Amino acid sequence: MEQRISIRDVAAHAGVSPSTVSRVLNGQDADHMRPETKERILATIKELDYTPVRAAQRLRRRKTQALGVLIPDISNLYFSLLTRGVESVAFTEGFSTLVCDSNHETDRESAYLDFLLSEGVDGIVFVPVGRPDLDLVQRLTDRGVRVIVADRRVDGLTTVDADNVGGSRDLAAYLLGLGYREIAYLAGPEEVSTAEDRLAGFRGAMKTAGQTPAAVVRGQFTFQSGYDHAVTILERRAVDAIIAANDLMAIGAIRAAEDRGLAVPDDLGVAGFDHVPWAALVRPQLTTVEVPAYAIGQEAGRRLLDGSEDSLRLPTTLIPGGTCARRRRTK
Amino acid sequence: MEQRISIRDVAAHAGVSPSTVSRVLNGQDADHMRPETKERILATIKELDYTPVRAAQRLRRRKTQALGVLIPDISNLYFSLLTRGVESVAFTEGFSTLVCDSNHETDRESAYLDFLLSEGVDGIVFVPVGRPDLDLVQRLTDRGVRVIVADRRVDGLTTVDADNVGGSRDLAAYLLGLGYREIAYLAGPEEVSTAEDRLAGFRGAMKTAGQTPAAVVRGQFTFQSGYDHAVTILERRAVDAIIAANDLMAIGAIRAAEDRGLAVPDDLGVAGFDHVPWAALVRPQLTTVEVPAYAIGQEAGRRLLDGSEDSLRLPTTLIPGGTCARRRRTK
């Protein structure tokens, strides 16, 4: 910020007052302004290569034109896509985006919330680690910082997330339609609303079809957890298919099946959730459900920008793949 | 930024002047200050829940205490790790990080450079898309914004990147040591210094060993490109091993080999570069080279913070895997 030329320099060079320059800069009264004056100012701006100092604008306007994004892990593809979504709408509106990575730590999360408060962001797209500190959030909203929760639900806060229940229900219904009957479910951690929703969708579809789950076990959203729990299930019961709460677990389940000499999809159908792009490298291709992370980011950002308080649940997309291609597809 | 309480409110409540509060806030003259005064101020800050307004600090101090990160794609794991590295050092120093995603577009890249200039960031960690606009960079440095190029080399600019040449040389030497002789190389695009360096390392190792590459073909850093070019190579020549310029291409090559009925590693050794974590889901596990993206980000950020102009080349790590386990390992 060794900025040399200020708006006053531009004004002096153009032979006008700073306010006139400011008006040109902000497109105000553009109509009521003498075109030649405007031209001259624009030329001077270009000539001097003048760039307004955002800090001064923010201080004076008393709003920052900045959005915060607070996520658990930017190196997780899902969150980075969500971030890009927020950033894309922010950028087109001339807003800055402050990306903060809580690293799955609640301490860091609180620190960043404080930080975003002092930055004075106009709003925050927040993907909390577990249950967020509602008092802290309250402090922010009291000070005029809008907060939108993305990707998970938190009572009392506006949320933009995916229809995990519906997506999971559709997926289970799809497998039932293919003729699978003894279906086991690898659920995610119960503190995460996403995991709960997917499980609920699965249960709903099974109930509707008059079926009982062959097994429901809880694990973490990891490859290893998927592998381990799949082994357990396959040791205990003869199952038709395994549906995992995310792709990583599903791939773990595929490996577990292979290691036990079961062929996928001939001996066991497997399905996941998330549609991570590199799952396409797994063969056969994984049957899964796409979650619109980018769109969630965009919608959350848009709400922050236009002041809407509506929650939104975005539809997911079923992605059929070879891992569930065994039976009477053609009936 | 509907901030209510300012430093003057705190001062009034504590019965001191704003300057004294400011001194406490900035840890200045902490020794020369009457402890009880300091106590009182601290208590008032807590009581009123006062948070300084960064915009005002920045305007007054004439520096932003903010760093910019400009990368081609935040949803690429490599860049997101690099970003985390920058952010981690920035955060511990009380600096904000502005993450900008050029989406591999030079227009957007220029726009963001302008944007970062108006934000007045103190420095930028820059991963350019192809050859950057040096005039633009010059404009920034003229205005006191330091720029450090990360992950690739640009003449005349301070760089922090990985030792791609050395890593690639070591990898090739490793395969040669295992007894592979007819080694083909799948190179990346030649505009990218990273791709060139890896190819150069490969060539160097082959030359040192008195070997000639079985083939060298250029492609893109994608799965499909790896697959297609591997097919071409395997059709034309009997090769021992394929080394790809990155993991994605290597996995493509593995699939191509499998589709042609070749077993990996028994009929063909395959190696990659990058060590993407999900490559561990591929079996056998990929032989590859780890590039320290996080450390690169940290070092680049650190240079920005401490004003150092030294370039740095960080060592890579060879990750042996089952895809090159064929021969006389025990010799």
Added chain:
DNA sequence: GTGAAAGCGCTAACAC
């Protein structure tokens, strides 16, 4: 050891 005063660069009433 603490206060008074000036000003960072900009915008928005309010004049004219």
Added chain:
DNA sequence: GTGTTAGCGCTTTCAC
């Protein structure tokens, strides 16, 4: 249509 003026909230000489 354009200029004048008064701050936004903070830091930092310079007094005392």
